[in-house]
Amino acid sequence: MRRKVVAGNWKMNMTPSEAVALVKELKPNMENSDVDVIFCVPSIDIVPVVEACKGTKISVGAENMYYEEKGAYTGEVSPQMLVDAGVSYVIIGHSERRQYFKEDNEMVNRKIRKAIEHDIIPIICCGETLEEREAGITLTLIKKQIVSALKYVSPENAQRCIIAYEPIWAIGTGRVATTQQAQEVCCSIRGIIRDIYGTQIADAIRILYGGSVNAGNALQLFSEPDIDGGLVGGASLKPEFSKIVNYQ
Numbered sequence: 001m002r003r004k005v006v007a008g009n010w011k012m013n014m015t016p017s018e019a020v021a022l023v024k025e026l027k028p029n030m031e032n033s034d035v036d037v038i039f040c041v042p043s044i045d046i047v048p049v050v051e052a053c054k055g056t057k058i059s060v061g062a063e064n065m066y067y068e069e070k071g072a073y074t075g076e077v078s079p080q081m082l083v084d085a086g087v088s089y090v091i092i093g094h095s096e097r098r099q100y101f102k103e104d105n106e107m108v109n110r111k112i113r114k115a116i117e118h119d120i121i122p123i124i125c126c127g128e129t130l131e132e133r134e135a136g137i138t139l140t141l142i143k144k145q146i147v148s149a150l151k152y153v154s155p156e157n158a159q160r161c162i163i164a165y166e167p168i169w170a171i172g173t174g175r176v177a178t179t180q181q182a183q184e185v186c187c188s189i190r191g192i193i194r195d196i197y198g199t200q201i202a203d204a205i206r207i208l209y210g211g212s213v214n215a216g217n218a219l220q221l222f223s224e225p226d227i228d229g230g231l232v233g234g235a236s237l238k239p240e241f242s243k244i245v246n247y248q
């Protein structure tokens with residue numbers, strides 16, 4: 001049985017002091033939940049958020065990472081820095097990074113392999129634009145993203161990764177994918193994993209849905225057979241996040 005995951009992606013929101021206040025507000029309601037809770041936060045918030053989450057079951061994730069170990073890469077954050085700060089997850093290949101920072105499938109793959117090397121679990125994002133959906137190429141595109149993201153990744157390591165299906169047209173728009181649309185793609189992703197790694201890995205890997213998840217739709221989405229939880233943007237910054245984590 002796969003354990004559900006609810007991860008918040010704070011994006012570029014919350015100053016360090018706001019971040020600590022939000023964690024204090026949310027954490028009492030995270031304790032009795034049956035899911036793995038992850039707060040993925042801006043780099044500058046990592047240290048205070050890790051401190052504020054001490055003694056809870058909440059894990060802290062980063063929203064990005066570079067694939068080099070150290071050196072002259074102004075502005076970047078290395079895997080060792082994340083590990084040393086107490087991070088155990090990292091979002092890789094979010095559509096906003098692909099779109100605004102020109103991250104391509106190859107860079108996404110490099111980052112994933114480097115995260116794994118440092119024992120950081122990558123939350124690997126994939127998803128299509130509205131035009132791509134309307135052109136009927138969603139599944140072809142997702143397959144390309146997943147196959148290239150997991151290139152050179154061993155079965156044991158792939159099993160520990162988390163995949164997040166985030167249709168770009170559903171991100172921050174309030175336009176959530178229907179449960180059928182979300183389930184269909186998550187099921188196909190599991191099929192792609194099965195083709196690469198076999199049934200055992202496919203049955204174990206956790207696949208999330210992201211895109212306008214809120215307290216009102218979480219139960220329905222997370223009840224689908226291939227949806228193992230959510231990657232939540234806007235609603236992760238509000239008290240509503242407690243309801244999503246305790247969706248049952």
Ligand SMILES: O=C(CO)COP(=O)(O)O
Nearest residue numbers: 009171172211212233234
């Ligand atoms: O991009 C997302 C999570 O990574 C989804 O954002 P929203 O939940 O705000 O639509």
